[in-house]
Amino acid sequence: MTYEIKHQDKFSFIEEGEGEPLVLLHGLFGALSNFEPLIGYFKQYYKVIVPMLPLLEMDLLSTSVGGLAKYVHKFIETRNYENIHLLGNSLGGHVGLVYYLKNQSPRIKSIILTGSSGLFENGMGDSYPKRGDYEYIRKKTEYTFYNPAMATKELVDEVFEITNNRLKVIKIIALAKSAIRNNLGEELSQIKLPTLLIWGNNDNITPPFVAKEFNKLIPNSELHFIDKCGHAPMMEVPDEFNAILHKFLKKLSEPATVA
Template sequence: MEFTLREENGFQYIEEGEGEVLLLLHGLMGALSNWEWVINECKHNYKVVIPMLPIYDMPLLNTGVKGLANFLNKFIKFKKFEKVTLLGNSLGGHVALIFTVHHQEKVKAMLLTGSSGLYENSFGGSFPKRENYQFIKEKVEFTFYDPATATKELVDDVFATVNDRGKVIKILAMAKSAIRHNMAKDLHKIKIPVSLVWGKNDKVTPPEVAEEFNELLPNSELTWIDHCGHAPMMEKPEEFIVILNKFLEKIKDK
């Protein structure tokens, strides 16, 4: 991915384009490159910003979804953004939800795809075979409908991460925090427009999770992408962009 990673005031982030702010939030095992298609498609009409979530840099006691939501608040204040449209995948969607509950005045709208916050079936509570490359490869493939989407580069990155003792401790702490912090009782407070874009074949946050989000969020719409798993913006980027653009057009004058 040929984008410049900026470093300012302790924040690392990508920023491309000009206009209204689209702020993209990656997942627990995700990377900035997960959003490559969205950056390339949207940077001509929007300011597209992706902060690197400090999953591995927070003190262990503060490693959790609330800590990431506080980080996001500090980042938005630092950048002096007045209103943002949040796009979150997996853990990034969970962070977007917590932030919005507490700072709704700073959020114009939100798009969630494969978001945690209600239920997820990811790596589970541990990495019992983290030194086994084939095991990790199968776990990464589980994220997608088409296993071929799990490129060797992607599997190599995950394998290196889960075999770093310091990182794996933080990952497990973050995953447990996400499970504990269920959003069901708070979702009614979120009144802004929310687009739910879900892979029909998502095994991590299955379709019934999307349906529950749609029931509990007062101003949401749900769009399915068929033959697609947990990360539609990676696996079905063309379809994802069409849905995103329709949503952005719909909220343009709000």
């Protein structure tokens, strides 16, 4: 399915549907394809927005979790969204958290994290990324999922192309190091918003204990594990992911019951 990419100022983004904004932030090797089942389902109920994060386009000094958080802040202010449900996968979750913690923006209504970095993540290995080794890249891409068949040739080709570009590799390493340095453990208790954690029980990158730690540190959070699922639940088990997310969002829109 193809979606129209819109442009405003320096921002490129997808915006589908009407209603409260559901803003989706992708990870380091993420792309629009990661969110296609989610967009297709939720555009019936919400305004689904995917900003194209300039992970590998920013100057090297700005290539950090903090630099991306500033970009998200400027994007949201430029578009003037309100009552936002902010969803991030992997590095996108980390960026969303840093954005919120730095701004405590009243524009945000809830936070949804899936396989988020910010506390702990397994890298792709000390030698990663190996340039020119297609088989190595294929295995590392498969490692992201419970079902290795999710690592399609198209997906592996995308990652291979990125890791074969020297400047892009430098920026990937800069972002990965920034994510490790930017540990949010001491700050997460400041998040009072309703927070949903959806995690793959077989996530190799941010294992289940990371989800439990997020759940412990974020006061108003609820945690759901999905079996036979890796680091990108919205791709690997979209129906189950969408059902959990929709139930959470519907609960937020219900009027509070008076005791």
